[in-house]
Amino acid sequence: MREWRYLLNGSSLALDAETCIGCGSCVEVCPHDVFLVEAGKARIRDRALCMECGACSRNCPVGALGVSSGVGCAAAIIAGKRGLASSGCGCSTDSSSSCC
Amino acid sequence: MTFTRVSAKSLLVDPSPLTVPNERYVTGFVESSGRLTPRIGTRLGIADIAGAWRVRLGIGRGRYRVRPGLYAVGAPTPASAVLVTANYKLSFDELRKRLSGIDAWIVVLDTKGVNVWCAAGKGSFGTKELVERLAKLSLKEVVAHRIIVLPQLAAPGVSAVEVATASGFRVVYGPVRAADLPAFLESGMKKDAAMRTVRFGLADRAVLGPLELVHAWPLAGAALALALLSALPFSGGFGSRLSAISSVLIGSVVLGSLGFPILLPALPFRSFALKGAALGTVWGLAGSILAAARPLGGVSLVLASSAIVSYLGLNFTGSSTYTCQTGTAREVKLGIPAMITAAALSVLAGGISAFSRY
Numbered sequence: 386m387r388e389w390r391y392l393l394n395g396s397s398l399a400l401d402a403e404t405c406i407g408c409g410s411c412v413e414v415c416p417h418d419v420f421l422v423e424a425g426k427a428r429i430r431d432r433a434l435c436m437e438c439g440a441c442s443r444n445c446p447v448g449a450l451g452v453s454s455g456v457g458c459a460a461a462i463i464a465g466k467r468g469l470a471s472s473g474c475g476c477s478t479d480s481s482s483s484c485c
Numbered sequence: 486m487t488f489t490r491v492s493a494k495s496l497l498v499d500p501s502p503l504t505v506p507n508e509r510y511v512t513g514f515v516e517s518s519g520r521l522t523p524r525i526g527t528r529l530g531i532a533d534i535a536g537a538w539r540v541r542l543g544i545g546r547g548r549y550r551v552r553p554g555l556y557a558v559g560a561p562t563p564a565s566a567v568l569v570t571a572n573y574k575l576s577f578d579e580l581r582k583r584l585s586g587i588d589a590w591i592v593v594l595d596t597k598g599v600n601v602w603c604a605a606g607k608g609s610f611g612t613k614e615l616v617e618r619l620a621k622l623s624l625k626e627v628v629a630h631r632i633i634v635l636p637q638l639a640a641p642g643v644s645a646v647e648v649a650t651a652s653g654f655r656v657v658y659g660p661v662r663a664a665d666l667p668a669f670l671e672s673g674m675k676k677d678a679a680m681r682t683v684r685f686g687l688a689d690r691a692v693l694g695p696l697e698l699v700h701a702w703p704l705a706g707a708a709l710a711l712a713l714l715s716a717l718p719f720s721g722g723f724g725s726r727l728s729a730i731s732s733v734l735i736g737s738v739v740l741g742s743l744g745f746p747i748l749l750p751a752l753p754f755r756s757f758a759l760k761g762a763a764l765g766t767v768w769g770l771a772g773s774i775l776a777a778a779r780p781l782g783g784v785s786l787v788l789a790s791s792a793i794v795s796y797l798g799l800n801f802t803g804s805s806t807y808t809c810q811t812g813t814a815r816e817v818k819l820g821i822p823a824m825i826t827a828a829a830l831s832v833l834a835g836g837i838s839a840f841s842r843y
Contacts, residue, residue: 387684387685387686387750389685389750389805389806389807390755390807391755391807391808391809391812392755392756392809392811392812392813392815392816393809393811393812393815394807394808394809394812395809396809396811397811410645412681413637413658413676413681414637414640414658415681416637416638416661416681416682416683416806417682417683417807418678418681418682434807435809436806436807436808436809437809437810437811438606438640438641439606439641440605440637440640440641441640443640443641443642443643443644444640444643444644444645444646444658446645446646453810453811454641454810455809455810456603456606456607456803456810457802457803457805457807457808457809457810457812457813458802458803458808458813459757459799459800459802459803459813459816459817460800460803461803462810462813462814462817463817463821466817
């Protein structure tokens with residue numbers, strides 16, 4: 386299966402091995418198979434596959450994962466810069482872009 | 486027991502003033518624990534298929550919604566699985582068409598007509614909406630167990646831990662694709678790596694092209710304006726110059742919209758703007774040669790088509806399934822000024838070419 390890589394992917398992903406209890410929640414929610422659990426601890430298998438969606442950190446029961454998440458959508462970022470949308474992706478409401 | 490469609494509407498839980506394009510997906514009612522729940526069909530009709538094409542072309546996308554609430558598929562009992570989804574009708578249809586032969590409860594959240602993944606990113610498919618919806622629907626009176634299955638792509642918006650605390654239901658994240666749901670349910674809710682991973686294959690990408698093209702019309706207008714300028718003066722073959730130049734430029738808008746998504750993995754660079762610039766440059770060069778453009782006219786065409794395809798490529802980050810915000814923000818910061826510069830130089834070169842012999 387193809388593995389997709391993008392600029393700066395996964396640069397903000399941080400895993401605190403001390404805190405991790407190896408429950409595998411991150412493995413269960415990650416859409417790009419970034420994690421694996423080895424010897425009772427989660428490990429980042431391939432950081433460059435991470436799109437920083439935030440699913441893992443939101444579902445980590447012990448707060449061992451941190452990532453600065455947001456939409457990787459150019460139209461939303463441009464709209465945000467022009468003050469059209471306060472934050473995140475406002476594209477579905479103005480339908481100016483196909484994202485979301 | 487039979488009901489007319491009019492009474493069907495009034496019995497739906499949580500009526501809201503949404504435009505519901507059609508409710509033909511409600512095929513009857515299920516009686517369980519003293520409640521009537523609308524039963525939905527698992528076969529899509531012509532209206533559903535036409536509706537999918539319409540929204541793929543960007544027509545009425547924001548209004549393509551299903552009424553939030555509780556639905557039944559098959560003949561569910563208090564022991565049946567509960568599947569949660571978004572109220573974008575395209576998402577809802579993709580779910581129900583995979584459930585033939587399955588007895589389950591469907592909880593449709595109010596995600597403002599947005600698909601699961603994007604709604605999760607925005608927070609409308611989130612912990613709060615989920616917990617409130619479960620309480621509103623009194624799901625605890627419908628099922629005897631305390632497990633709800635969410636699409637895996639809802640995870641950026643939902644905290645399973647918080648949902649369990651607030652609602653008493655344990656969240657199980659199902660497969661990414663509804664197509665894998667039957668196997669997932671059959672196996673006792675186990676998923677393998679393939680079920681967990683977003684693919685973004687050729688068909689997934691190609692289907693996004695038409696909407697990109699519909700949204701690209703302002704760019705096509707600008708391309709036409711540039712073609713008019715570059716084809717000047719009005720004497721000596723203006724018409725043939727105009728048709729050659731506009732073919733190259735309008736062609737680059739079509740290429741950037743329909744071709745870019747298809748060619749994505751074959752294009753060099755990780756940056757979408759650079760992928761687009763590379764594709765546009767090749768297109769512009771080929772077009773200049775075929776159109777037998779004058780030297781400066783050719784430069785103008787290459788600059789314009791690389792800027793056009795680069796912009797459309799950058800825009801495709803919003804539809805792609807693997808771009809992060811940091812990288813996209815950097816591309817916008819560096820790419821947009823470069824595109825504007827290229828476009829300005831292209832107009833300059835086109836103008837000079839039009840009024841000189843170069």
